[in-house]
Amino acid sequence: MRLKGLHHISMITGNARANFDFYTKVLGLRLVKKTVNQDSPYTYHLYYADEIGNPGTTLTFFEIPDAIRGSKGYNSIARVGLRVPSDEALAYWEERLTMFHVKHSGVYEQFDRNVLDFEDVDGLSVQLISDRRNEGVAGGTPWEGSPVPSEFAIIGLGPVLFSTLKKEKTDRVLSKVLGFDRMGAFEDDEKLVTVFQVGEGGNGAEVQLEGNFKDAHAVEGIGSVHHVAFRVEDDAELREWVEYIQDLGYPNSGFVDRHYFHSLxxxxxxxxxxxxxxxxxxxxxxFEKERGTYVELPPALENRRAEIEAHLTELDTDI
Incomplete structure (x- = not known):
């Protein structure tokens, strides 16, 4: 069993309209699915990705308008990464974010790569990372309809930052359970960050881990990361992972059918x-072109379409 890299990252937003406008009109990603949270189908689940939603390119958002505001801290996924093709692309993004009045760090070097930090409309911490020196998992194909030129467009997920109180425990899970390799470390905000990669490696297969003794415990809510997903080849391998994780005694879901993929x-x-x-x-x-107000439902929920749509706020996603 060998994980292949990042699959998707799921976050919480308080406003689907503001979220859609930011990720499509500012960041230039494609809304590949407008569906609902399968565990709470009266709320949206929005998927943004490359041209066809290749694994390793997808950000997903659960809309929970009544959720509390999340707060940063330890025992959380503190930052998500997005890959761009080059240092020149980062310079473009520095200008674009300024044009849209998005506060950002400016370009700086981190672990021998150029990066740029900013926050989205909900306060989620995001880092753009240049693929100029990247070797490993390939990026995706930019959306042809994006307002961002393809040579500068976001091409996939980049490193995610885990911030934990007991760093050694998460280190053990990454290296001993999930098979990540340690690639080195760097200093960030007076914290030592260890870099792990899996599979073919590279920016699309990286987790960064810091020990956090400075902050309070993170609170999950609007503007925070709900979970991160890593790629598994197929159902047969996923079932091996299910058995393995259960044998190790971790609380787990077992095999779950999410329609677009299967999960543990x-x-x-x-x-x-x-x-x-x-x-x-x-x-x-x-998959097909966006269809305005149409909500795509998995087969298990299709017979409840009228009921579900009655509870959803209108969200026209034509752009």
Whole structure:
């Protein structure tokens, strides 16, 4: 069993309209699926990705308008990464974010790579990272309809930062359970950050881990990360992971059918929720161009369409 890299990252937003406008009109990602939270179908679940939603390119958001505001701290996924093709692309993004009045750090070097930090409309911490020196997992294909030129466009997920109180426990899960390799370390805000990569490696297969003794415990809510998913080849391998994680005694979901992929969820010892997800079937199972107000539902929920749509706020996603 060998994980292949990042699959998707899921966050919480308080406003689907503001979220859609930011991720499509500012960041230039494609809304590949407008569907609902399968565990709470009266709320939206929005998927943004590359042209066809390739594994390793997808950000997903649960809309929970009544959720509390999340707060940063330890035992959380403190930052998500997005890959861009080059240092020149980072310079473009520095200008673009300024144009849209998005506060950002400016470009700086971190672990021998150029990066740029900013926050989205909900306060989620995001880092753009240049793929100029990247070797490993390939990026995706930019959306042809994006307002961002393809040579500067976001091409996939980059490193995610785990911030934990008991760093050694998460280190053990990454290296001993999930098979990540330690690639080195760097200093960030007076914290030592260890860099791990898996599979082919590279920016699309990286987790960064810091020990956090400075902050309070993170609070999950609007503007925070719900979970991160890593890529598994197929159902057969996922079932091996299910058995393995259960044998180790981690609280877990067992095999779960998410329609677009199949999953296993478990919490590591600092409480971070990790998902292992298959590459297929993929979004192309019912993929087509955006259809305005249409909400796509998995087959198990289709017979409840009228009921579900009655509870959803209107969200026209034509751009």
């Amino acid at each position: 969820y478990f919490r590591e010892e600092n409480g971070i929720l990790i998902e292992l997800a298959t590459d297929g079937p993929g979004f192309k199972t019912d």
